[in-house]
Amino acid sequence: MRNVADDMIKINHIRKVYRMGSERVVALDHIDAVVKRGEICCIFGTSGSGKSTLLNQLAGMEKPTEGSVVIGKVNITKLREEQMAVFRQKHIGFIFQAYNLLPYMTALENTAIPLMFQGVGKHQREKQAARLLKLVGLGDRMHHYPSQMSGGQQQRVGIARAFAAKPSVIFADEPTGNLDTKTTAQIMEMIVEMAKKNDQTIVLVTHDPEMAHYADHILTLIDGNIVRDEKTQEKGSL
Amino acid sequence: MSWRDILQMCFHNLYRRKGRTGLTVSGVVIGSCAIIIMVSLGIGMKESQAIMLSQMGKLTRITVYTAPEGSASKTVLDKKAVKQMEQLDGVETVIAKTTLDLGNLQVTGGSKNRYQCFYTTVVGVSEKDFEKMGYQLKEGEYPGKAPYEVLAGQSFAFQFADSKRPDGKNTVDYWSDENARPYFQPVGAEVSIVQRKEVPNGAEMEGSKASWNEIQKLKITGVVSEDYDLGEETSAGLIMKMKDLEKLQKPVRKLNNQKVSKGYTNALVDVKTIEDVKRVENQIKELGFKTNSMESIREPMEKEARQKQLMLGGLGGISLLVAAIGIANTMIMSITERTREIGIMKALGCFLGDIRKEFLTEAAVIGLIGGTMGIGLSFLISGIMNYFSMNAGTGGSEVDYMMGGFSSMGGGGMPISVIPLWLAGFSLLFSIFIGVAAGYYPAGKAVKISALEAMKG
Ligand SMILES: Nc1ncnc2c1ncn2[C@@H]1O[C@H](COP(=O)(O)OP(=O)(O)OP(=O)(O)O)[C@@H](O)[C@H]1O
Numbered sequence: 001m002r003n004v005a006d007d008m009i010k011i012n013h014i015r016k017v018y019r020m021g022s023e024r025v026v027a028l029d030h031i032d033a034v035v036k037r038g039e040i041c042c043i044f045g046t047s048g049s050g051k052s053t054l055l056n057q058l059a060g061m062e063k064p065t066e067g068s069v070v071i072g073k074v075n076i077t078k079l080r081e082e083q084m085a086v087f088r089q090k091h092i093g094f095i096f097q098a099y100n101l102l103p104y105m106t107a108l109e110n111t112a113i114p115l116m117f118q119g120v121g122k123h124q125r126e127k128q129a130a131r132l133l134k135l136v137g138l139g140d141r142m143h144h145y146p147s148q149m150s151g152g153q154q155q156r157v158g159i160a161r162a163f164a165a166k167p168s169v170i171f172a173d174e175p176t177g178n179l180d181t182k183t184t185a186q187i188m189e190m191i192v193e194m195a196k197k198n199d200q201t202i203v204l205v206t207h208d209p210e211m212a213h214y215a216d217h218i219l220t221l222i223d224g225n226i227v228r229d230e231k232t233q234e235k236g237s238l
Numbered sequence: 239m240s241w242r243d244i245l246q247m248c249f250h251n252l253y254r255r256k257g258r259t260g261l262t263v264s265g266v267v268i269g270s271c272a273i274i275i276m277v278s279l280g281i282g283m284k285e286s287q288a289i290m291l292s293q294m295g296k297l298t299r300i301t302v303y304t305a306p307e308g309s310a311s312k313t314v315l316d317k318k319a320v321k322q323m324e325q326l327d328g329v330e331t332v333i334a335k336t337t338l339d340l341g342n343l344q345v346t347g348g349s350k351n352r353y354q355c356f357y358t359t360v361v362g363v364s365e366k367d368f369e370k371m372g373y374q375l376k377e378g379e380y381p382g383k384a385p386y387e388v389l390a391g392q393s394f395a396f397q398f399a400d401s402k403r404p405d406g407k408n409t410v411d412y413w414s415d416e417n418a419r420p421y422f423q424p425v426g427a428e429v430s431i432v433q434r435k436e437v438p439n440g441a442e443m444e445g446s447k448a449s450w451n452e453i454q455k456l457k458i459t460g461v462v463s464e465d466y467d468l469g470e471e472t473s474a475g476l477i478m479k480m481k482d483l484e485k486l487q488k489p490v491r492k493l494n495n496q497k498v499s500k501g502y503t504n505a506l507v508d509v510k511t512i513e514d515v516k517r518v519e520n521q522i523k524e525l526g527f528k529t530n531s532m533e534s535i536r537e538p539m540e541k542e543a544r545q546k547q548l549m550l551g552g553l554g555g556i557s558l559l560v561a562a563i564g565i566a567n568t569m570i571m572s573i574t575e576r577t578r579e580i581g582i583m584k585a586l587g588c589f590l591g592d593i594r595k596e597f598l599t600e601a602a603v604i605g606l607i608g609g610t611m612g613i614g615l616s617f618l619i620s621g622i623m624n625y626f627s628m629n630a631g632t633g634g635s636e637v638d639y640m641m642g643g644f645s646s647m648g649g650g651g652m653p654i655s656v657i658p659l660w661l662a663g664f665s666l667l668f669s670i671f672i673g674v675a676a677g678y679y680p681a682g683k684a685v686k687i688s689a690l691e692a693m694k695g
C-alpha cells in the first residue's frame with residue numbers, strides 16, 4: 001500500500017454549461033470528487049458523457065460555469081491566464097490523443113519543450129529530454145522528426161514530454177485512442193510505471209473498459225453526472 | 239523562454255513557409271528600396287543644387303553696401319560699423335573694401351604710356367586683411383611697407399593695348415590663346431593712373447597728340463589667382479592697400495567732378511554656416527545697410543527641393559505601407575494555420591508574453607531581412623542610375639528631366655542619386671519598425687487563441 005493520504009485534486013461542485021445560440025448544453029452537472037496524490041484516476045464514460053469537458057476543467061483549460069477545482073493548495077479556477085501558464089509549467093503535464101508534437105522539432109526538442117518554456121538552457125533541458133526518451137525506448141530516435149515516426153513512437157515522445165518538467169499531475173485525454181491494442185498496453189504500462197516511480201498523479205480519460213486494469217480510482221460519467229466513484233484497492237486482476 | 243529559443247523558433251517558422259516569407263520579404267524590399275531611391279534622388283538634387291550655387295558664389299558670404307544716397311538711412315559703412323558687424327553672432331570675418339572709381343582716368347604701363355588700359359577695377363583692402371581675404375598669390379609677393387605697392391589680378395596685364403601697333407592687332411588674345419603672353423611682365427612693373435588730355439587741334443594720331451597727366455605711379459609686387467568670390471579685381475583689376483587708396487580718392491574724384499563719399503564702398507561679411515546667413519543678413523539690414531547674398535537664390539531653391547523631396551519620400555512611404563499590410567496579412571495567415579500549435583504551446587505552459595514576442599520577432603525579422611536586401615538593391619539601382627545619367631552627359635536624359643534638370647545644371651558629372659549612410663540606417667530601422675507595427679495586431683490575435691485548441695480533433 002502506498003501512502004496516498006493527501007488530496008491532489010479537489011473537484012467542488014462543478015457545473016459546465018455550453019451556450020449554443022438559444023440552446024443550452026449541460027456538459028457537467030454539479031460534480032464532486034477528490035483525486036489523491038499518486039493515484040491513477042480513470043474517467044470513464046460513453047461518447048458525449050462529458051469526460052473531455054471534465055478533464056479540461058481539471059486542467060484549467062477552461063473555466064467551469066460554477067464550482068471550483070483545487071490542485072494541491074491552489075484554486076486554479078481563480079488563476080489569471082498568465083498565472084495559469086506558470087502553474088502549468090510547474091505542476092501539469094499533458095498527453096494528447098493526437099500526440100500534438102510540433103512538426104518542425106525533433107523528438108528531443110519536442111520532449112524538451114516544457115523545460116524550454118521555463119527558460120531552462122538548451123544543454124540542460126536536452127540532457128533531461130534524452131534521459132526520458134531512453135526511458136520510453138526511443139534512445140535511437142532522438143533526432144527524428146514527428147513525420148518520421150509511427151503513431152506509437154510519437155505518443156511515446158508525447159509521454160516523455162509530459163514527464164519532462166516533473167509535474168505533479170499529468171492529464172491524458174484518450175492517450176491510446178489512435179493506437180492498436182498491443183501498443184496501447186505498452187503505452188499504458190509505461191505511463192503507469194513512470195508515474196508510480198515519482199508518486200505522480202495521473203488523470204486519464206477513456207471509453208475503453210480495459211483501461212480499468214491500470215486504474216486505482218475510476219469515475220464513471222453518464223450525461224454529465226458521476227454515477228460511480230470507485231477505488232480499486234489492488235490492481236492486476238481483470 | 240530565452241531570447242535564443244524565441245529567435246530559433248521564429249526562424250524555424252519563417253523557414254517552414256519559405257515561399258510566403260520570401261514574397262512578404264520582397265514586398266518590404268520593394269518598399270524600402272522605393273523610400274531609399276526616392277529620398278536619394280532628393281538628396282542628389284539638393285547636392286547638385288548646392289554645388290551649382292557654390293559655383294555662383296560663396297554661400298556663407300553677405301556683401302554689405304552703404305544704403306543708396308537719398309535714402310532715409312544715414313549710416314556710414316565705417317570702422318565703427320565693421321566692428322559692430324564683427325560682433326554679431328555667427329560672424330567669422332568682416333573685410334572692408336573700397337572701390338576707386340577711375341571715371342575718365344585710365345591706367346598705363348611701359349615707357350611713355352605705351353601700353354594703355356581703358357577700364358579696370360581698383361580696390362583697396364586693409365593690409366591686415368590681405369591674408370584673411372585668402373588671395374592666392376600666383377607670382378611675386380604681397381605688397382611691402384613702401385606706399386603704392388599693389389597686387390594685380392590674374393589677367394590684369396592682358397588688358398593693355400599697345401599704342402605702337404595698328405588697330406585690331408594691338409591687343410593680346412587672352413581668352414582663346416592659351417600660350418598668350420602679355421606685353422609686359424606684371425610682377426615688378428610700374429603702372430600709372432593717368433589722365434589723358436586730347437590736344438584740341440591737330441591730326442588725330444593715337445597717343446602722339448595726347449598729353450598725359452600722371453596722378454600716381456603704382457608698383458606691382460604680385461599677381462593673384464582669379465577668384466570671383468574674392469571680387470572681380472582678382473581677374474583684371476588692381477588691389478591696393480586701403481590707406482594708399484584713401485589718399486587717391488580725393489584727387490581722382492576731383493578730376494571726375496565727383497564728391498568724396500564717406501566710409502567704405504562695401505564690406506564682405508563671412509558667417510560660419512549657411513544657417514547663419516539669413517539671420518545675420520537681417521541684423522545687418524537693421525543697422526541700416528543694404529546687403530546681398532546667395533540666400534535670396536538659395537532659399538527658394540531649397541524650399542522647392544524640400545517639397546520635391548517630401549513628395550518623393552511620400553511615394554516611397556506608400557510602397558512601404560503596402561509592404562506593411564503584406565506583413566500583417568502573412569502573419570494573420572500564419573497564425574490561422576498555426577492555431578493548433580499555439581494551443582499546444584499554451585497547454586504546455588508557454589507564457590503569453592513569449593507567444594507575443596515570437597510573432598513580433600517574426601514580423602521584425604521579415605522587416606529586417608527585407609530592409610537589408612532593400613539597402614543592397616538600392617545601392618545597385620542608384621549606381622546604375624548614376625552611371626547612365628553621368629554618361630548621358632548634360633541634359634536630355636529622362637531621369638534628369640524628371641529631376642527638373644538640376645543634375646545637369648550642377649555641371650555634368652554630378653550623381654543624381656546619393657545614398658548617405660544615415661538614409662540606409664534609417665530605412666533599415668524603419669523597415670524593422672514597420673514589421674513590428676504590422677505584427678502587433680496578429681500577435682495579439684495569437685495570444686488570444688485558447689489552449690483548448692490543442693484538444694480538438
Ligand atoms: N465547446 C462546446 N460547445 C458546446 N457543446 C460542447 C462543447 N464541448 C462539449 N460540448 C458538449 O458537451 C457534451 C460533452 O462533451 P465531451 O467532449 O466532454 O464528451 P466526451 O465524453 O469527451 O465524448 P468523446 O468520448 O466522444 O470524446 C457533449 O454533448 C458535447 O456536445
Ligand SMILES: [Mg+2]
Nearest residue numbers: 051052053173
Ligand atoms: Mg472526449
